[in-house]
Amino acid sequence: MIDNMPHCELPQQWTMNGKLAASIEFAREAMSLRVGHEVEIAALETVDREGHANLRVYWRRMRPALRAVNE
Secondary structure (H helix, E strand, C coil): CCCCCCEEEECHHHHCCCCHHHHHHHHHHHHHHHHCCCEEEEEEEEEEECCEEEEEEEEEECCCCCCCCCC
């Protein structure tokens, strides 16, 4: 993937037994604090670390929600 995209790695045990969604949400909140703006998932990639299948999550800036303006 692109080296300059913010990313983090989740250990294998964080992605098992129904913990994946909670782990990704926790990582999203932490990354938002780290970079200073809201982020969303851009890509997921598995990474082999010493026989363990870690999950690398790439982030991108979240686009602002557009709202209709009432006159």
